Amino acid sequence: MPDNHDKSLSTSAHTNERDAFIRLSSTGFQIRHPPPPHELSSFITPDTQLFQTIHMGAAVVELSKYILVMDGLVPKPLILTLPELQQLPQTSITAFHECYGSPLTPPTKALWRIGNVQWTGVRLSHLLERAGYTPSSSAQFVWSEGLDSGVFASVMADRYQKDLPIAKALQPETLVAYAMNGQPLTKERGGPVRLVVPGFFGTNSTKWLCRISVQRERAPGPYTTRFYNEIDPEDPEGRRMRPVWNVEVNSVITRPRPAEVVKGSRVRVEGWAWGDSAVGRIEVSYDEGRTWDETEAQERVEYSWQRFEAEIELPPGDCMLLARATSLTGQQQPLENRRNHAHRVNFSVVAD
Numbered sequence: 001m002p003d004n005h006d007k008s009l010s011t012s013a014h015t016n017e018r019d020a021f022i023r024l025s026s027t028g029f030q031i032r033h034p035p036p037p038h039e040l041s042s043f044i045t046p047d048t049q050l051f052q053t054i055h056m057g058a059a060v061v062e063l064s065k066y067i068l069v070m071d072g073l074v075p076k077p078l079i080l081t082l083p084e085l086q087q088l089p090q091t092s093i094t095a096f097h098e099c100y101g102s103p104l105t106p107p108t109k110a111l112w113r114i115g116n117v118q119w120t121g122v123r124l125s126h127l128l129e130r131a132g133y134t135p136s137s138s139a140q141f142v143w144s145e146g147l148d149s150g151v152f153a154s155v156m157a158d159r160y161q162k163d164l165p166i167a168k169a170l171q172p173e174t175l176v177a178y179a180m181n182g183q184p185l186t187k188e189r190g191g192p193v194r195l196v197v198p199g200f201f202g203t204n205s206t207k208w209l210c211r212i213s214v215q216r217e218r219a220p221g222p223y224t225t226r227f228y229n230e231i232d233p234e235d236p237e238g239r240r241m242r243p244v245w246n247v248e249v250n251s252v253i254t255r256p257r258p259a260e261v262v263k264g265s266r267v268r269v270e271g272w273a274w275g276d277s278a279v280g281r282i283e284v285s286y287d288e289g290r291t292w293d294e295t296e297a298q299e300r301v302e303y304s305w306q307r308f309e310a311e312i313e314l315p316p317g318d319c320m321l322l323a324r325a326t327s328l329t330g331q332q333q334p335l336e337n338r339r340n341h342a343h344r345v346n347f348s349v350v351a352d
């Protein structure tokens, strides 16, 4: 008997992408915290060091039933099994990955939920093209949905649902990914398939991805309406809201470490800088920002974070070092009160 299983999955009108959902492996909000910045020493962050954020529980997915649906304002809706997706043109991209932090409290604290990894999958633009997408005034957003559901902050959601502006969905960096750092996505990472939106906050990279839909309006679910909108810091009246999409310029100091005792007066400073726009200049200060020493961040690889190094001359004694990055588009890290405010490290210098 020929095995029609895969075929019937791709053609049956009754196929429901949610049939692949088995259960949540645990329920409720779950964060796996990243190590402190000074332990993030490698350019590519290994999975063991990369933070995880899960709102309602990690979905356990039955691979043989897994399908990805693309529908909405496209002339030829798609249904793809995992093997079908994996046969499409494959792309890899190195990109920083950052969690916005809690959507419940104003983001004034730095969390350093940050890493830098390589994702592999298919360009979302390629899938849109296969579905016959053509620009129109009605196609404004691309919605993405995960197989997870449940309660977060007392709000019930029947699915994790996000949206992107169509222009970002069409960018070559936006991927439907099935691997990270060369390995298939684990269950906690959103396997078998997730969205990856380099340059945008992690919240937009829908895990356990099962449906992509081209739509006219923003998505109506709680993760785009109640959660993950913020006051636009550029509004002088501090009232206008904006979706949590583009990552603002940010940086961390990885050397010296907190409480390190550095010998000799020449102190080597190292760190990472990132943002939706690439970073150009990095400034470091050891006098609370009265004076700054300037250095250039290393060039960005695709959407990677960028290394910076500086050497500064310091007198013996206790020191508080500050670093702030400026993007090539002129955005600069604030010194305080925002989630991307300048990182500070306290250490001391002793004579050689």
Ligand SMILES: Nc1nc2c(c(=O)[nH]1)N[C@H]1C(S)=C(S)[C@@H](COP(=O)(O)O)O[C@H]1N2
Binding pocket: 050, 051, 052, 053, 054, 055, 056, 097, 098, 099, 100, 145, 146, 147, 148, 160, 188, 189, 190, 201, 202, 203, 204, 205, 206, 207, 208
């Ligand atoms: N389906 C689904 N996708 C999701 C989430 C989720 O809870 N459910 N969390 C989001 C958030 S807030 C972040 S920061 C990233 C985290 O991805 P990671 O756990 O692989 O680091 O996934 C995003 N995608």
Ligand SMILES: [Mo]
Binding pocket: 053, 098, 099, 100, 101, 202, 203
């Ligand atoms: Mo997040």
